[in-house]
Amino acid sequence: QVQLVQSGAEAKKPGASVQVSCKASGYAFTNHYIHWVRQAPGQGLEWMGLISPSGGSTSFAQKFQGRVTMTADTSTTTVSMELTSLRPEDTAVYFCARDGAVVPTDGDNFYGMDVWGQGTAVTVSS
Amino acid sequence: SSELIQPPAVSVSPGQTARITCSGDALPKQYAYWYQQKPGQAPVLVIYKDHERPSGIPDRFSGASSGTTVTLTISGALAEDEADYFCQSADSNGEYVFGSGTRVTVL
Numbered sequence: 001q002v003q004l005v006q007s008g009a010e011a012k013k014p015g016a017s018v019q020v021s022c023k024a025s026g027y028a029f030t031n032h033y034i035h036w037v038r039q040a041p042g043q044g045l046e047w048m049g050l051i052s053p054s055g056g057s058t059s060f061a062q063k064f065q066g067r068v069t070m071t072a073d074t075s076t077t078t079v080s081m082e083l084t085s086l087r088p089e090d091t092a093v094y095f096c097a098r099d100g101a102v103v104p105t106d107g108d109n110f111y112g113m114d115v116w117g118q119g120t121a122v123t124v125s126s
Numbered sequence: 127s128s129e130l131i132q133p134p135a136v137s138v139s140p141g142q143t144a145r146i147t148c149s150g151d152a153l154p155k156q157y158a159y160w161y162q163q164k165p166g167q168a169p170v171l172v173i174y175k176d177h178e179r180p181s182g183i184p185d186r187f188s189g190a191s192s193g194t195t196v197t198l199t200i201s202g203a204l205a206e207d208e209a210d211y212f213c214q215s216a217d218s219n220g221e222y223v224f225g226s227g228t229r230v231t232v233l
Contacts, residue, residue: 044225046224062219095169100171112161112214113214114174118168
């Protein structure tokens, strides 16, 4: 079945970096963008950016520009997200989510984030 | 980025209808999407492109759009529908935006 499996929880100190991975299976990896969304404790969802696994092109929310990197490895069907210069307010659960549109068939259409990873808790504390 | 406003909470009796609104200036030009999230779980897409339902989502979930407001309706709410619901859209810069979320209580 289609699934995204994320790496385990991380505990980091302020100023450090964290990398979260997301392994896709059950579908054509290069045919769907992957989004990253985070959720601080007790808060709502916040979109961070997306990556196209087929060519590696990315788009980031302005808030995270310069601090986030996303990469895709087609040999392992894994997408990774790295966030640098961590601060306590980056404490959150980080989710990867598949874009429902099929690239390039669906063009610029967006069909929602139709498959989600289980989430990775990242705690930033001194 | 555009803001999406949702009521913090909605209560509904079992078998009755719950309506959750989401308001934003970009909504007349952008589609809306709805996600259900239960405690400790990842979100689940329940409505896309204002009113389309993904396969596997019960038909008691429906969506509608009117001007700057979109609405998610749960007709004949069940105890299992108790969850947080988030609307989502896009702004003019191509960034994806989520609403603040609505906690639906079935009691």
